[in-house]
Amino acid sequence: MQRRYLSLAAAIATTMTLTLTGCGSGTGSGDDVTLKLVAADYGDSKSNGSQHYWDELAGAFEKKHPGIKVDVDVYSWTDVDKKVEDMVKDGHAPDLAQIGAYADYAAKGQLYSADQLLSIPVQADFTPSLAEAGEYKRVQYGMPFGASTRRLFYNKKLFAQAGIASPPQDWDDIAHDAELLKAHGVSMPFALPLGPEETQAETLQWMLSGGGGYTDSIGKYTIDSPENVKTFTWLQKNLVAKGLTGTDPAKLNRAAAFQGFADGKVGMLNGHPTLMKQAGAKGIDYGSVELPGTNGKAKNTMGVADWMMAFKQGGHRAQVGKFLDFVYSDKNVEKFSAEYGLLPVTTSASEAMQADDTYAKLHGFLKQLPNAEFYPANKTSWPLISKTVKAKMGAAVDPRGNPAGVLTDIQNTADAADNTGE
Known part of the structure; x- marks a missing residue:
């Protein structure tokens, strides 16, 4: 204060x-x-x-x-x-x-x-x-x-049809519910937009839900932290590799994910308040909860x-x-x-x-x-890092990809930018 x-x-x-x-x-x-x-x-x-x-x-x-x-x-x-x-x-x-x-x-x-x-x-x-x-x-x-801020949105009708009685509270619930949704014909059980439009946002949401983030308490980049590596390895193995995202996350933009939810084709996704109006206009009966974390709700949500x-x-x-x-x-x-x-x-x-x-x-x-936790917008290097995240993060969750390698690559770019004062 x-x-x-x-x-x-x-x-x-x-x-x-x-x-x-x-x-x-x-x-x-x-x-x-x-x-x-x-x-x-x-x-x-x-x-x-x-x-x-x-x-x-x-x-x-x-x-x-x-x-x-x-x-x-x-x-x-x-x-x-x-x-x-x-x-x-x-x-x-x-x-x-x-x-x-x-x-x-x-x-x-x-x-x-x-x-x-x-x-x-x-x-x-x-x-x-x-x-x-x-x-x-x-x-x-x-x-x-x-x-x-961000919350997890879910389609109540699709959940009921799949026999899911309550929204997910942790990552295990997300994976389990996504499996049930897929089994009941939902084409995109969990929308994971890591395409170039707003990848930096989806990335931070998952970092926070896994106990990590872009930076530490003194503003140093921690992109390749153990927590972040664990998070994107989990996404790769438990959602993407099992076909629960419905499409390649690297090619899915946020606008398309939101539209899919409004069209009733998406079971769950992370969203912000404007999605309420978009989904409501199409008559979607939806709910929202705080972002699930590894064990219960995430400690922080993302703010923009x-x-x-x-x-x-x-x-x-x-x-x-x-x-x-x-x-x-x-x-x-x-x-x-x-x-x-x-x-x-x-x-x-x-x-x-x-x-x-x-x-x-x-x-x-x-x-x-x-x-809420925000982007490190006070760092002059952030525009470059945001651009780099947009270009590379989709590859981190590819079933054949290397999450640790991608995060380390972005970390190296961040360190170089900070060291040169960019």
């Missing part, structure tokens, strides 16, 4: 300085400013794309702040990180970017810190685990925007956060701060979360949703968020 108090103290000092000096050089305080925001698209169709959300929010903000315009461009997750990267390289960084990683920009001194932008109540309201995940060298640069960041180049600190305070108001945080099936990133909005039965299906995910 000491670090959090220090962060708030810094925010107080910054606020006092701005009060005494006014909006001086570098704050971009002039009238008729246009802020440029590049954001990711959370919609699954044009009708509910994020452009609609941002256009409405920007319009509401501009009515309250007529001297500030907000120009928003929304891109798919496939393109948005590269788009921002190219803009920065070309010398035209946006004022704001809502993308997947912040550490590399923070390390290069290109970002405002959160306490230079947000009012004290807004910064203090971030869920502590998310605020900490947004820190680079103990200073918060990444402001969480949209979060999720996307990040808002503000670039210094445009010099519009004051206007960006006003806009972000508006973005992170309870009303707007709750609206975004409800619209896209994500978890709110502030304590006040989380408490409001947990007290509202309208969001009852999200309550299990919300309760997990404070103790």
Whole structure:
């Protein structure tokens, strides 16, 4: 907690300085400013794309702040990180970017810190685990925007047809239930998406359920730890080799796995809150439980956060701060979360949703968020390691593969990246 108090103290000092000096050089305080925001698209169709959300929010903000315009461009997750990267390289960084990683920009001194932008109540309201995940060298640069945790989803109808009375609680249950589902004609008893789309997420979920993870308590990569080797060896021998994943995990992407569950073809899979809407729309009667571990439920679940960041180049600190305070108001945080099936990133909005039965299906995910474990996004090497995991982890569970060898290969890449400061 000491670090959090220090962060708030810094925010107080910054606020006092701005009060005494006014909006001086570098704050971009002039009238008729246009802020440029590049954001990711959370919609699954044009009708509910994020452009609609941002256009409405920007319009509401501009009515309250007529001297500030907000120009928003929304891109798919496939393109948005590269788009921002190219803009920065070309010398035209946006004022704001809502993308997947912040550490590399923070390390290069290109970002405002959160306490230079947000009012004290807004910064203090971030869920502590998310605020900490947004820190680079103990200073918060990444402001969480949209979060999720993971649970195991199961198809109640398929379970009943296979004579399974309750959801799995540990790995033995997963393997046993998958065998029963296969025997009753389920084409994909357990969907294991280790294809290139979001392999880093499925990988971390299994690492955590096996007592491992990407890093240790001091941030050193532990990808080839005994726990992780044991986990992927178990998957190889007990699910993949026995044909219980239905297809080659290296070729299965998360989107296809989710679609298979919504189509009633998947018995079990690890999923996040957006799967509820997708499965519900197809009439799937599903349940969800905390991730099973080796002996009972896993000690930790995976959390994922996307990040808002503000670039210094445009010099519009004051206007960006006003806009972000508006973005992170309870009303707007709750609206975004409800619209896209994500978890709110502030304590006040989380408490409001947990007290509202309208969001009852999200309550299990919300309760997990404070103790969830996140990607090591504060490491500048993480984008490279994530890319490497996407390219190689599918081979680790191939029946003819070598899990220990694959994990060691990725570990070597991680060590080299850390040693060279990448």
